[in-house]
Each structure stands twice: as C-alpha cells, then as structure tokens.
Amino acid sequence: MIEFIETTKEFQVGQSTVKALNHINLTVQKGDIFGVIGFSGAGKSTLIRTVNLLEEPTAGQVLVNGINLTSLSKKQLREEKKKIGMIFQHFNLLNSKTVFENVAMPLELAGTQKTIIESQVSEVLAFVGLEDKANRYIDELSGGQKQRVGIARALVTKPKILLCDEATSALDPQTTKSILELLKRVNIEFSITILMITHEMEVIRDICNRVAVMENGQIIEEGNVLDIFSAPKEDTTKNFVQSVVRDDIPLSIYEQLKENNGSKRVYNMKFIGVDVGQPVVSQVAKRFNVDVNVLFGNITELQGIPFGHLIVELVGPKAEIQKAFLYIQHKNIQMEEVSAHEGERANHYRRSVGYAVHG
Numbered sequence: 001m002i003e004f005i006e007t008t009k010e011f012q013v014g015q016s017t018v019k020a021l022n023h024i025n026l027t028v029q030k031g032d033i034f035g036v037i038g039f040s041g042a043g044k045s046t047l048i049r050t051v052n053l054l055e056e057p058t059a060g061q062v063l064v065n066g067i068n069l070t071s072l073s074k075k076q077l078r079e080e081k082k083k084i085g086m087i088f089q090h091f092n093l094l095n096s097k098t099v100f101e102n103v104a105m106p107l108e109l110a111g112t113q114k115t116i117i118e119s120q121v122s123e124v125l126a127f128v129g130l131e132d133k134a135n136r137y138i139d140e141l142s143g144g145q146k147q148r149v150g151i152a153r154a155l156v157t158k159p160k161i162l163l164c165d166e167a168t169s170a171l172d173p174q175t176t177k178s179i180l181e182l183l184k185r186v187n188i189e190f191s192i193t194i195l196m197i198t199h200e201m202e203v204i205r206d207i208c209n210r211v212a213v214m215e216n217g218q219i220i221e222e223g224n225v226l227d228i229f230s231a232p233k234e235d236t237t238k239n240f241v242q243s244v245v246r247d248d249i250p251l252s253i254y255e256q257l258k259e260n261n262g263s264k265r266v267y268n269m270k271f272i273g274v275d276v277g278q279p280v281v282s283q284v285a286k287r288f289n290v291d292v293n294v295l296f297g298n299i300t301e302l303q304g305i306p307f308g309h310l311i312v313e314l315v316g317p318k319a320e321i322q323k324a325f326l327y328i329q330h331k332n333i334q335m336e337e338v339s340a341h342e343g344e345r346a347n348h349y350r351r352s353v354g355y356a357v358h359g
C-alpha cells in the first residue's frame with residue numbers, strides 16, 4: 001500500500017518556486033494497478049519519484065506499507081528500497097553491459113551470492129521471455145525487448161511494488177500492448193502493486209483498476225476506472241475519456257432525423273457493465289412490431305465489462321416503439337432519445353472547439 005498524505009514538493013528555480021505537488025492525498029491499495037494520468041507538467045513524474053525517494057517531499061508524507069522512508073537509517077532504507085522496483089520510459093539500461101549483467105546489477109550491488117544471482121536472473125529472464133537473450137548487449141535489442149529487460153531488472157529483487165514512469169510511451173501500439181500484458185501478469189502472478197504514470201488513456205483503459213487525474217500538482221479526480229470512464233466530472237477527465245471512448249454521435253445521424261415523419265425514433269443506448277447490445281436488439285425486434293436498425297456503435301471492454309454505446313433506430317407504430325423503449329430500459333440499459341435539434345447544438349459546439357466533424 002502507498003499513502004500520499006498532504007504530499008507537497010516545491011522546486012526552487014532561480015528566484016521563483018515551482019509547486020510540482022500541491023497537498024496530494026491519495027491511497028494506492030495492495031494489489032492495485034493504479035494509473036495516474038495528466039498532461040505534461042502536471043506533476044506525475046515528481047509524484048511517482050517521491051515513492052522511492054528519488055524526490056523527497058518538501059512537506060507532507062509518503063508511506064510505503066506504513067513506513068515513512070525519510071525516517072529510516074541508510075541501511076533500513078536500502079532494505080526497504082529493494083521492495084520497490086521501477087521502470088522508465090527510456091529504460092535506463094547500461095548499453096556497455098549484457099542483458100544478464102543489467103538484470104543482475106541490483107543483486108550484485110546488494111552483495112548477493114553468485115549462484116543465487118544466476119538462478120534469480122534466469123528466473124526473471126524466463127518470466128519476461130528473454131531467456132535466450134541473456135548474453136546479448138542492450139544495443140542489439142528492440143524497444144520492447146529493452147523494456148522487458150527493465151522489467152526483469154525491477155523484479156529481480158522480488159519487490160512488492162512496481163513504479164512505472166511512462167513505461168510504454170516510447171513504444172509502438174503493438175509493443176505497448178504486449179508490455180501492458182506483461183505488467184498485468186506481474187500484478188497477478190507476483191501480487192505486485194503497480195503505480196504507473198502515463199499521458200495515454202489507452203494504458204489506463206487496458207490495465208488499470210483505479211485512476212487519478214492530475215493537473216497543476218493536484219489530483220482533480222480519482223476513482224475506479226469504470227466509474228471514471230462512465231461518468232467523468234472534470235473537463236480534463238472528460239477529454240482523456242473522449243480520447244479513447246468516442247461517445248459523440250455522427251452528424252449524419254442528426255441529418256437523417258431532420259427528414260423524420262415520426263415513424264422512427266433514434267436512441268442512444270448506453271451500456272455500462274450490462275450485457276452487450278446485440279441480444280437485446282434482436283429480442284426487441286422479435287417481441288415488438290418494430291424494426292431495429294443499428295446506425296452506429298462503439299463498445300469496448302473495461303476490466304472485462306462491456307462499455308460503450310449503440311445508436312439504434314426504432315421504426316414502427318408509435319405505441320410499439322414506446323413498448324420497445326420501456327422493455328430496453330427494463331434491461332438496465334440507459335436510453336436517450338436523439339433529436340435533430342440536439343444535432344444543431346452538437347455541430348455548433350464541435351466547430352467552436354475545432355473538433356474533427358465526422359459523419
């Protein structure tokens with residue numbers, strides 16, 4: 001568990017003071033994959049670096065499993081730091097050494113016996129899938145392989161916590177996915193709590209169970225990933241969510257509604273943690289005298305739970321549409337009617353913020 005209690009960090013830059021962290025209060029529970037997201041300069045790096053004292057808070061505290069590391073002797077601090085691994089955006093590996101030597105380094109610095117080093121390094125290299133690369137030099141590896149070496153080096157001391165500082169930001173999307181899958185395995189197979197900072201909402205969506213949004217050295221919103229994705233409150237959070245879950249309705253759908261004579265109604269069906277739409281859609285078509293056309297959709301998965309929306313058109317007699325509407329609502333699916341009038345407002349808004357208008 002990691003607890004930030006009124007954690008504050010100021011940097012003195014010439015005559016002025018930069019408040020990188022401004023009274024942060026945040027708890028990362030054991031077993032979490034906790035993501036902190038924010039734009040550049042929000043204070044994310046400073047925050048994560050206070051956990052292993054790469055940065056020391058100027059006020060407030062950071063407790064790691066109940067211990068304030070600033071209160072420890074040098075020897076105790078060395079022991080506690082072994083329980084905190086860290087990986088970096090640019091890997092921080094030594095190019096002049098082999099994969100094996102890089103991974104072995106934390107154990108060598110701790111004076112571990114050679115035979116134990118050999119077995120522990122082999123074990124973590126096998127875990128990250130690089131057992132056949134032990135004697136290669138870092139320069140000979142791809143970005144994804146380098147990050148695997150970084151993860152192996154972080155795991156070799158058998159930590160309880162792993163800090164990830166923009167660990168996938170230098171990698172292509174495919175490699176990012178494989179590294180995130182590896183981090184998920186680290187969390188599950190070794191029960192390691194992960195605290196990661198990122199500016200990419202995809203990373204939060206793909207592996208985190210909790211998220212905090214940072215701005216100007218403060219946490220502006222925090223919660224479990226499903227809650228934050230389904231009901232973001234702050235504008236910055238809404239922007240991050242929009243970057244991966246587009247829930248805006250294409251303008252072409254509003255255009256179609258302008259020519260509507262009342263025999264069809266268009267609805268936005270929102271799925272949050274309920275069965276995916278297709279069975280409901282086919283049930284409605286069978287039970288009621290209505291045709292159901294799916295016009296647009298965007299369904300993704302968050303922690304194995306379907307999440308997203310479908311724009312459907314119900315065509316038929318008014319009374320049947322009403323019955324179908326109530327039936328769907330009864331299935332715990334939020335239904336909002338889409339009106340042509342709304343489209344004009346949406347169009348105006350999108351143009352005013354320079355949004356790419358699709359449809």
Ligand SMILES: Nc1ncnc2c1ncn2[C@@H]1O[C@H](COP(=O)(O)OP(=O)(O)OP(=O)(O)O)[C@@H](O)[C@H]1O
Nearest residue numbers: 011013018020038039040041042043044045046047
């Ligand atoms: N060593 C330092 N000396 C002076 N100012 C610093 C130092 N480190 C960070 N800052 C300042 O603190 C603020 C927060 O920086 P930080 O690097 O933590 O943000 P970030 O969210 O991680 O951004 P990025 O993603 O760009 O690294 C910024 O205004 C930055 O300029």
